[in-house]
Amino acid sequence: MKRLSGSLVSLVTLIALVCVLGGCSGESEPVRLQGQAIGTTYSVVVYGLPDGMSNDALTKGVGRVVADVNAVMSLFKPDSELSRFNARQGLDWFPVSKELAEVVQTAQAVNRMTDGAFDITVAPLVNLWGFGPDKRPDVIPPDAEIEEALHSVGSNLVEVRLDPPALKKLKSGITLDLAAIAKGYCVDAVSNWLDSHGVTAFMVEIGGEVRTKGTKPGNIPWRIAVEKPVTTERAIQAVITLTGKAMATSGDYRNYFEVDGKRYSHMIDPTTGRPITHTLVSVSVTDDTCTRADALATGLMVLGPEKGIAVAKKEGLSAFFISKTADGFVETATGDFPQHETLK
Numbered sequence: 001m002k003r004l005s006g007s008l009v010s011l012v013t014l015i016a017l018v019c020v021l022g023g024c025s026g027e028s029e030p031v032r033l034q035g036q037a038i039g040t041t042y043s044v045v046v047y048g049l050p051d052g053m054s055n056d057a058l059t060k061g062v063g064r065v066v067a068d069v070n071a072v073m074s075l076f077k078p079d080s081e082l083s084r085f086n087a088r089q090g091l092d093w094f095p096v097s098k099e100l101a102e103v104v105q106t107a108q109a110v111n112r113m114t115d116g117a118f119d120i121t122v123a124p125l126v127n128l129w130g131f132g133p134d135k136r137p138d139v140i141p142p143d144a145e146i147e148e149a150l151h152s153v154g155s156n157l158v159e160v161r162l163d164p165p166a167l168k169k170l171k172s173g174i175t176l177d178l179a180a181i182a183k184g185y186c187v188d189a190v191s192n193w194l195d196s197h198g199v200t201a202f203m204v205e206i207g208g209e210v211r212t213k214g215t216k217p218g219n220i221p222w223r224i225a226v227e228k229p230v231t232t233e234r235a236i237q238a239v240i241t242l243t244g245k246a247m248a249t250s251g252d253y254r255n256y257f258e259v260d261g262k263r264y265s266h267m268i269d270p271t272t273g274r275p276i277t278h279t280l281v282s283v284s285v286t287d288d289t290c291t292r293a294d295a296l297a298t299g300l301m302v303l304g305p306e307k308g309i310a311v312a313k314k315e316g317l318s319a320f321f322i323s324k325t326a327d328g329f330v331e332t333a334t335g336d337f338p339q340h341e342t343l344k
Helices: 008-022 055-073 081-087 098-113 123-128 143-150 182-196 290-303 305-315
Strands: 031-037 040-046 158-162 165-169 202-206 209-213 222-227 236-242 246-251 256-259 262-265 280-287 318-325 328-334 340-342
Touching: 031 055, 040 055, 040 182, 055 081, 055 098, 055 182, 081 098, 098 158, 098 165, 098 182, 098 290, 123 143, 182 202, 182 209, 182 246, 182 290, 209 222, 209 290, 222 246, 222 280, 236 280, 236 318, 246 290, 280 290, 280 305, 290 305, 290 318, 305 318, 305 328
Parallel strands: none
Antiparallel strands: 031 040, 040 202, 158 165, 202 209, 209 246, 222 236, 236 340, 246 280, 256 262, 280 318, 318 328
C-alpha cells in the first residue's frame, strides 16, 4: 500500500488507526473504555463480555486496577509508593508492595541485559535536560552539571528484595523514574484482571503500549499500528498482527528540543548523561508481558542500531528496529517478531 498525499492523508490515517486498534469487523460491536493512567491515556477494547459481567462492572473493574497502579507507581502522585520512596532520605530497607518490588526487579534485569542502557535511576539526568516533571528552559546543561548528575545514576545504587518486598537506596538522593516500564506494567495488570474475569478477546493500550488476547469476531486477529517516526505528520510505518502478546514501542521523534539547529531528544543515555545521537529512531518489542517489552524497547532504543540489534539477536528478543538513512527508513526485525506490513 502507498500512503496517500494531500488533504486525504489525515483522514486515511485516522480510519486506518481506528480499524487497526478497534477492529472494523462489522460482526459485533465491542465495548470500549478510555481514561487516564500513569500520566497518559488508556484504551480498552473488549469483544464478548462473559456471562454475568455488565458494562458497568467492566468499567469499574478496569478503573480500580488503574487506580491501584497509579497509587503505587505514579510520579504525579506525591503520596504514591514510588514518590514516598524517592522522598525518603534513609538508607535502610523501605517496605513496598510486591508489585513495585517486582517491577524494580524486572527493570534491573533489563538493565543488565542492555549493558546499562535501561536505567530507572536516570531521573536526575532527565530533569537536568528539561524532560522531567519540573520543566526547564530548552538549554544544554554545562558539562559539570551532567557529571554531577551522573554520580546519582546507576541501577546498582538500589537494592530490591521480594520477601518481604522492600527497596533500599545505597546512596542518599537516589530517585527512581518508572516512566519507561510502568505503562507496560499497567497494561499487564488490566489484561490480567480481564483474563481472570473470563474475558477472552481484548486489546489493552496505555500510552502506546499494547497487549492482546484472542481474536475479533470472525477469527480476525488484532492488527496494531507502528507509527512512522517523523515529526511532520501522524502516519503509519507498519501494521503488526498481534495475537496473545504484548508490544511496546520507543522512539525519539516526538519529545525533543532544538538549539542552533541541533535536536536533543528526551532519550537520555544513562552511561553518558546525554541525549542519544545515533540513527535509530524507533524500536518495537513483542513479549509475553508488556512490562518487559516496555523496558526492553527503551533499552534497545538507547543502545542504537548496531548495539541494539546485536543485543536483541544475542538474547533472542522479538524486536523491530527502524533506522533513518539518507535514502529513507531501514527496517530490521529480530527473533520471531510478528508478521507485519510496511506502508509506503
